Amino acid sequence: MPSISLTNTSSATNSSDSKKEKKMKKKVALESQETDPLMVSIKKEKKKEKEKKKRKAVEFDDEEQERSETSSELCEPVNLKNKSKKAKVEEEEEEEVKAEDPNAVTRFRISEPLREVLKKRGIEALFPIQARTFEDILNGGDLVGRARTGQGKTLAFVLPILESLVNGPAKASRKTGYGRPPSVLVLLPTRELATQVFDDFKVYGGAMGLNSCCVYGGASYQPQEFALKRGVDVVVGTPGRIKDHIEKGNIDLSLLKFRVLDEADEMLRMGFVEDVELILVKDVNKVQTLLFSATLPDWVKQISSKFLKPTKKTIDLVGNEKMKASTNVRHIVLPCSTSAIPQVIPDIIRCYASGGRTIIFTEKRESANELSGLLPGARALHGEIQQSQREVTLSGFRSGKFLTLVATNVAARGLDINDVQLIIQCEPPKDVEAYIHRSGRTGRAGNSGVAVMLFDPRRSNISKIQRESGVKFEHITAPKAEDIAKAVGVEAAETIIQVSDSVIPAFKSAAEDLLNTSGLSAVELLAKALAKATGYTEIKSRSLLSSMENHVTLLLESEKSIYTPSFAFSVLRRILPEDKVESVTGMTLTTDGKGAVFDVKKEDVDTFLAVFIILFFLTVAAQENAAGVNIEVVLRRQRRWQIEETVVALKVATMGTNGECIRLLQKSMDVESDLNLQLQVEEFSDDEENLKIQLACLGNLQSRFKLGDEKKKVKYRTMFTLHLEDKGLHFYAFHRLAVFNILGVAENRKHGRNTGNNVRQDDGRASMFSSLKSGEEENASTNDSTNAEPYEIPSS
Numbered sequence: 001m002p003s004i005s006l007t008n009t010s011s012a013t014n015s016s017d018s019k020k021e022k023k024m025k026k027k028v029a030l031e032s033q034e035t036d037p038l039m040v041s042i043k044k045e046k047k048k049e050k051e052k053k054k055r056k057a058v059e060f061d062d063e064e065q066e067r068s069e070t071s072s073e074l075c076e077p078v079n080l081k082n083k084s085k086k087a088k089v090e091e092e093e094e095e096e097v098k099a100e101d102p103n104a105v106t107r108f109r110i111s112e113p114l115r116e117v118l119k120k121r122g123i124e125a126l127f128p129i130q131a132r133t134f135e136d137i138l139n140g141g142d143l144v145g146r147a148r149t150g151q152g153k154t155l156a157f158v159l160p161i162l163e164s165l166v167n168g169p170a171k172a173s174r175k176t177g178y179g180r181p182p183s184v185l186v187l188l189p190t191r192e193l194a195t196q197v198f199d200d201f202k203v204y205g206g207a208m209g210l211n212s213c214c215v216y217g218g219a220s221y222q223p224q225e226f227a228l229k230r231g232v233d234v235v236v237g238t239p240g241r242i243k244d245h246i247e248k249g250n251i252d253l254s255l256l257k258f259r260v261l262d263e264a265d266e267m268l269r270m271g272f273v274e275d276v277e278l279i280l281v282k283d284v285n286k287v288q289t290l291l292f293s294a295t296l297p298d299w300v301k302q303i304s305s306k307f308l309k310p311t312k313k314t315i316d317l318v319g320n321e322k323m324k325a326s327t328n329v330r331h332i333v334l335p336c337s338t339s340a341i342p343q344v345i346p347d348i349i350r351c352y353a354s355g356g357r358t359i360i361f362t363e364k365r366e367s368a369n370e371l372s373g374l375l376p377g378a379r380a381l382h383g384e385i386q387q388s389q390r391e392v393t394l395s396g397f398r399s400g401k402f403l404t405l406v407a408t409n410v411a412a413r414g415l416d417i418n419d420v421q422l423i424i425q426c427e428p429p430k431d432v433e434a435y436i437h438r439s440g441r442t443g444r445a446g447n448s449g450v451a452v453m454l455f456d457p458r459r460s461n462i463s464k465i466q467r468e469s470g471v472k473f474e475h476i477t478a479p480k481a482e483d484i485a486k487a488v489g490v491e492a493a494e495t496i497i498q499v500s501d502s503v504i505p506a507f508k509s510a511a512e513d514l515l516n517t518s519g520l521s522a523v524e525l526l527a528k529a530l531a532k533a534t535g536y537t538e539i540k541s542r543s544l545l546s547s548m549e550n551h552v553t554l555l556l557e558s559e560k561s562i563y564t565p566s567f568a569f570s571v572l573r574r575i576l577p578e579d580k581v582e583s584v585t586g587m588t589l590t591t592d593g594k595g596a597v598f599d600v601k602k603e604d605v606d607t608f609l610a611v612f613i614i615l616f617f618l619t620v621a622a623q624e625n626a627a628g629v630n631i632e633v634v635l636r637r638q639r640r641w642q643i644e645e646t647v648v649a650l651k652v653a654t655m656g657t658n659g660e661c662i663r664l665l666q667k668s669m670d671v672e673s674d675l676n677l678q679l680q681v682e683e684f685s686d687d688e689e690n691l692k693i694q695l696a697c698l699g700n701l702q703s704r705f706k707l708g709d710e711k712k713k714v715k716y717r718t719m720f721t722l723h724l725e726d727k728g729l730h731f732y733a734f735h736r737l738a739v740f741n742i743l744g745v746a747e748n749r750k751h752g753r754n755t756g757n758n759v760r761q762d763d764g765r766a767s768m769f770s771s772l773k774s775g776e777e778e779n780a781s782t783n784d785s786t787n788a789e790p791y792e793i794p795s796s
C-alpha cells in the first residue's frame with residue numbers, strides 16, 4: 001500500500017521506463033473518469049472544442065500551404081511558420097488535456113508545497129482512490145477505502161491528512177513546538193511497510209513543515225524515544241512497538257487528530273487485535289479514523305466498525321466486481337511438484353521477468369532460505385532474519401544489487417518496489433487475500449506484470465483462489481527450450497552485436513579453428529554461443545505432469561474404468577518389477593475414467609513401453625488380468641493446459657432418462673445467485689443405476705444441494721479438466737478429495753429406479769471413495785448408503 005519515491009528509482013530504470021510509467025499512470029487515472037457519466041459529458045464537450053480548434057488550425061495551415069505553393073519565394077519561411085503554429089496548437093492541447101483531467105492535482109485543495117513534491121515525482125493527477133477520498137478525508141469524515149493493489153492508497157490518506165493539519169480543520173487545534181504529541185498515528189502490519197509509509201510522510205510532510213517518525217520492533221528503542229520526546233506530528237509504526245511506547249509514556253495520544261489502519265485486515269489477522277484495540281482506545285468521536293486495504297473481508301469490516309464513527313463513508317473501488325486481484329497482472333498457473341520447483345524457477349524467470357526484478361513467495365521461512373541458496377543471486381527475506389539484515393536486503397533489492405528476492409508473507413503486503421516484473425508463488429497461499437496481495441507486488445501504478453503460481457496438481461487447491469479472487473488463470477506448462485530461446489535469445493543476440501568490432505581480429509583465428517575442428521556449421525556454433533550467453537547450456541526434458549527434469553509422462557489406458565490411482569498402480573504391478581512401479585510418481589486419472597497419467601524416470605521409459613508391447617502381442621493369461629491395457633508416452637503436449645471448468649464428479653442412481661436426471665439435479669440444487677453452475681453430462685453408462693454425471697461448476701463449489709426444505713453444505717471432489725491437443729484427452733488432477741451428499745434419499749431403495757423425484761447419494765461412488773481411503777482397488781459393487789453427513793477423503 002505505501003509508496004516509494006518515484007524519483008528514487010534504481011539504476012535499472014532509464015528515462016524511457018519513466019516515460020512509460022508516466023503514460024501508464026495517466027491511464028490508470030483516466031480509467032476512473034471513463035465510467036463517470038458527468039466526466040464523460042464534460043470530456044465530450046472539451047473534445048468537441050478541441051476538435052474545432054484543431055480544424056481551424058489545420059484550415060489555417062492548408063491556406064498557408066496553398067499560399068506557399070503559389071509563391072516559391074515564401075515557401076520555406078511559411079512552412080516554418082506552419083510548423084510553429086501546429087506545435088503551438090499541440091502544446092496548447094497538451095496543456096488543456098492536463099487541465100481538463102478531472103483528477104488533475106490542480107483541481108484539488110492541495111497546497112503549493114505538496115504540488116511541488118508531487119510534480120517532482122511525476123504525479124500530475126490523482127489516482128481514482130485518491131480522488132474519490134480526498135474531499136471526504138479533508139472534510140473530517142471517517143473513511144474505509146479499498147482499491148486494488150498498486151492503485152495509490154498510501155497517498156490517498158497522506159495528502160488529505162497533511163492538508164488538514166496545515167491548512168484544514170485540524171490546523172486550529174494542532175500543537176506545534178518542542179515536545180508536541182503526535183497528531184497522526186499510522187498503524188501497519190510489518191516493519192518494511194512502516195518504513196515505506198514513513199518515507200512518504202517524511203517527504204510530503206517535510207515539504208509542509210511537519211515532522212514524522214517511525215517506530216517498529218526489532219530496532220533499538222532509544223532513537224525512537226528521542227524522536228518522540230523531541231515532538232513529532234506523525235508517528236508511523238507497527239502495533240506491538242507503538243503499544244510499548246504508549247505504555248512507557250513515550251507516546252501521548254491525547255491530542256491525536258488522525259489514526260490510520262493501513263492493511264487493516266492483515267493487522268487484525270496477525271493477532272494484533274488486542275494491541276490495536278488498546279492503541280485505539282481514544283473516543284472515536286474525538287479522532288478521525290481511516291482504514292485502507294486492497295482486501296476487506298466482512299469480518300474485518302465488522303471488527304473495525306468499532307474504531308470508526310457510524311457516519312463513516314466507504315469508498316470501495318473493488319466492490320462486487322468479480323475480479324479482486326490486480327487487472328494489470330497476467331495471472332498464470334503452472335503444475336509443478338515440490339521437488340521440481342528449484343529446477344523450474346530459473347526458466348520461469350528467464351521467460352517472464354523481462355530483465356526486471358522477481359519476488360518469489362514461499363509459505364515457510366526454511367523454504368525461503370533453501371530456495372534463495374539454490375537460486376544464483378537470490379536473497380531471502382522473512383521474519384526470522386534480523387531487522388538490520390532485513391533492511392539491507394530490501395534496500396539491495398530496491399537498488400537493483402540483486403534481482404531475485406525469496407520471501408515469505410512479510411513481503412506480501414504493500415511493498416512498492418520499482419520494476420518488479422514477476423511474482424512467483426511456490427504454492428497456492430492459504431487464503432485469497434494472500435494471493436491478491438502477493439500478486440499485487442507487480443503491475444503497480446498502471447504498469448504491467450506477471451504472476452506465476454506453481455501448484456502440485458494432486459495437492460493444491462487453486463480453484464478456491466480462482467473462485468474467490470475472480471482471476472481466470474492462464475494455464476501453462478514449464479517453459480521449454482524454445483520458449484527460453486525466444487525470451488532471452490534476442491537480448492543475447494543484441495549483446496553479441498554490441499560487442500566492439502575491435503575484438504574480432506583477436507578472436508578471429510580461434511573462431512576459425514573452432515569452425516574447422518568442431519564439425520559444426522557457423523550457424524550451429526553461433527547457436528551454441530547464444531545459448532551460453534543466455535546461461536542456458538543444457539536442454540533437459542521435463543515431465544508434462546509435474547515439470548520434473550528428466551522425467552517423462554506416460555499414459556496408461558484401459559478398456560475398464562480406472563476409478564482410483566491405486567487401481568492404476570495395481571495394473572502396473574501385474575506386469576512390471578516392483579522397483580519400477582515404486583519409482584512412478586504423480587499418478588493422476590484422466591477425466592474419461594479410462595486412463596491414468598504418471599511420471600517415470602527418463603531411463604525407465606523403454607522398460608515400461610517394452611512390457612506393454614509384449615503384452616499386446618502375446619495372448620497369455622496375463623493379458624486377461626490387464627485386459628485392454630496399453631501405455632504410451634505423452635509426447636506432444638499442449639503448451640497451455642486449459643481449465644475449461646471445475647468439475648464435480650458425481651454418480652447418481654436415479655430414475656428415468658438422462659434428461660430427467662439432469663432436470664432432477666438442477667431442480668434439487670439450490671445455488672447461490674451469483675454462481676454460475678451448469679450441469680453437463682460427461683458420460684452415462686447403459687446401466688441407469690450407475691449413471692456417471694459430471695457437474696461443471698463454474699462458480700462457487702460451495703454450492704448447496706437442496707431437496708424439500710433441507711439444505712446442506714456439500715463438499716466436493718474437484719478436478720481440473722485439462723485438454724491435450726493431440727489426443728483430445730481430458731486429464732484431471734485431483735484437487736481435494738471430498739464427498740458430497742445429496743439429501744432426500746429415497747427410502748426403501750437399494751437398487752433400481754427411484755420411485756420419487758429424488759436423487760440419492762450413489763453407493764458405488766461412496767465405496768469408491770472409501771476404497772481410496774484404504775488404498776484398495778475400486779469396488780464397483782453398489783451398497784446402499786444413506787449417510788447424510790459429508791465425509792472427506794484425504795488426497796492420495
Ligand SMILES: Nc1ncnc2c1ncn2[C@@H]1O[C@H](COP(=O)(O)OP(=O)(O)OP(=O)(O)O)[C@@H](O)[C@H]1O
Pocket residue numbers: 001002003004005006025122123124125126127130147148149150151152153154155293294413414415416440441444445
Ligand atoms: N496519482 C499518482 N500518480 C502516479 N503515481 C502514483 C500516484 N499515486 C501513487 N502513485 C504511485 O503508485 C505506486 C503504488 O502506490 P501505493 O503503494 O500507495 O499503492 P497501494 O494501493 O497502497 O498498493 P497495495 O495495496 O499493494 O499496498 C507508488 O509507487 C506510488 O508512488
